[in-house]
Amino acid sequence: MGMQLKLHMVTIEDLVPEGHFLRKLEATLDLSFVQEETASLYSRGNGRPPINPVMLVKYLLVGYLYGIPSERQIEQRIQTDVALRWYLGLDLFDRVPGHSTISQLRKRKPSFRKVFRRLFEEVVRECIEKVLVSGRLAATDSTHVKANASRASEYLVEMRSEPGAYWERLDSYEEEGLQELEKRTGHRRKKRTKQIKRDSRRSHKQVSRTDPEAGHMKRPGKPEGQYYLSHQTLDTDHGVILGVTVTPGDVHDSVPYLDHLEQIHRDVPPIQAVTADAAYDFPLAHRVLEEQGISFYVRPQPSADRTKAEFKRDAFSYDAENDVYQCPNGKELRVRGLYRSASGVYWEYWADREDCRSCPFREKCLSENDQRGARRLLDTYFRPTVRRHLTRQNEPDYLDALRKRQVWCEGTFAAQKWGHNLTRVLRRGLEAAEDHCLLSATALNLKRMIRCMG
Structure with a gap:
């Protein structure tokens, strides 16, 4: 029995259900800004009419809304999906823009990029x-x-070695720290003239x-x-x-x-x-x-102690009132300097060289190749704030x-x-x-x- 073809009077409008997601999207998302953003990219009145930029944005957007990974597959879906045709403003028998047209347009008009940032911002x-x-x-x-x-x-x-991400920000805190150091110790360190090397691991x-x-x-x-x-x-x-x-x-x-x-x-x-x-x-x-x-x-962050010595940081107790550390031998480490690395600013707490020289724990506290002859601990310059946050x-x-x-x-x-x-x-x-x-x-x-x- 041959297939019977019925003649229907139907428009694309009739085929898209009332509560369809794309109908809601069309009602809420106003894409008129795309025309203003892209007006300068098109020359008036010569050559073939370009693909409407609003249609281009919708074309790509439906790919991301429905998880269609490539422009070629988006084109195939629009050909057969009535709701997608309706959303793009295409009638049942209109030609769907080819995926290569879309790709070429994105390649040749790099300033079209601004539209995607603007679209994101408009939705927010x-x-x-x-x-x-x-x-x-x-x-x-x-x-x-x-x-x-x-x-x-x-x-x-x-x-190539280059300054870290927060270079300028750290500079200003380092300056603030140096002024504080001067108040505490009475002597001022000279300004740093040479660039600090990035941690070149x-x-x-x-x-x-x-x-x-x-x-x-x-x-x-x-x-x-x-x-x-x-x-x-x-x-x-x-x-x-x-x-x-x-x-x-x-x-x-x-x-x-x-x-x-x-x-x-x-x-x-x-x-x-x-x-x-x-x-x-x-x-x-x-x-x-x-x-x-x-x-x-x-x-x-879990704390990592990279000290070579046997006595790690937790062997030292901190006295917040006097801002000093006490070593296992009961001697004090005081703030003597401000250390700046590529990624941070730190207070330097130093033990007294004399105390370290006569200390029974010297072997456990200083590593063999330690030329300074005294134990040093580093504490981030931002410790008060970090402590305030992390105590909660x-x-x-x-x-x-x-x-x-x-x-x-x-x-x-x-x-x-x-x-x-x-x-x-x-x-x-x-x-x-x-x-x-x-x-x-x-x-x-x-x-x-x-x-x-x-």
């Missing part, structure tokens, strides 16, 4: 307007995103020929290879992502942290408290956040903040990896990786916004 702004963001507690974490580069493409490169790094901007990630419990890191901060009220920073996979989490947070605190909602895991527990963060009036709930670590609100970070950050990354393309980047270079992570975060924010409104 809408979430704030709809009172889904309070800034009461923001949680930060990073996750690895696989770069489009294999281990086979790696080669070793000599690293690693002088080489693995770089990929195919994507030199990715970084070789080697972390315990994580896959090894070429990756990018997506650093995200989200508001723990409804899980709205407030900020995204992307770095190569070999950058430590603490490096972009303060700039990333300050940008959110300045441009998005002011933040009252932040929470993060142990990778973010570094002394400077405690001090800077306190100065900004932000409470800091951080999982404490067993209080209910502190533990609650850490729990919220774990639930929200890890749950959000899992959702993005599962359904919003955050496992790997197909295009190469740091800028493309940033676009990718921004679109993934935007897709998740839109879903959360629409769900909360419903």
Whole structure:
């Protein structure tokens, strides 16, 4: 029996159900700003009409909303999915823009990138307007995103020594510390004239020929290879992502942290408290956040003692009232100097050389190659702030903040990896990786916004 073809009078409007997610999205997300942002990229009146930039943004966005990993697959889905056609403003028989057109457009108009950052910011702004963001507690974490580069493409490169991430900030605290040291000891150290060498434990790094901007990630419990890191901060009220920073996979989490947070605190909602895991527990963060009036709930870093001597730091007891350490032989170590490394500023507590010379524990306390002849202990310059924060670590609100970070950050990354393309980047270079992570975060924010409104 031959197949019967029925003639139906139907429009695409009839085929998309009333409560469909894309109908809600179309009603809430106003993309008119895309036209203004991209107006300068198109010349008027010559050549073929370009693809509408709003359609281009929607085309990519649905890929991240529905977890479709490549532009080629997005094109195939739009051809057969009526709701996607409707959202892009295409009729049932309109030609779908080819994936290569989209790719070429992104390649040839690099300034189109600003649109993705702006789109992310607009969605966050809408979430704030709809009172889904309070800034009461923001949680930060990073996750690895696989770069489009294999281990086979790696080669070793000599690293140039360069100043650390918080160089200028530490300079000003060092100056403040020197003035305090002068008050305490009566003598002033000369200003440092030569640059401090960065902690040069690693002088080489693995770089990929195919994507030199990715970084070789080697972390315990994580896959090894070429990756990018997506650093995200989200508001723990409804899980709205407030900020995204992307770095190569070999950058430590603490490096972009303060700039990333300050940008959110300045441009998005002011933040009252932040929470993060142990990778973010570094002394400077405690001090800077306190100065900004932000409470800091951080999982404490386990303390590592690299001293060669048998007597470790915990053999010395600290007397807070007189600010001195007491050694196992009952002698005092006093503040005698301020030490500056690439990553921090430290008080130097020195024992008296005479005390050390006649000490029965000398062998256990000083290592054989110790030329100074006296024991030294270092304490971070920011210790008072760190102590203030960490003495609260067993209080209910502190533990609650850490729990919220774990639930929200890890749950959000899992959702993005599962359904919003955050496992790997197909295009190469740091800028493309940033676009990718921004679109993934935007897709998740839109879903959360629409769900909360419903």
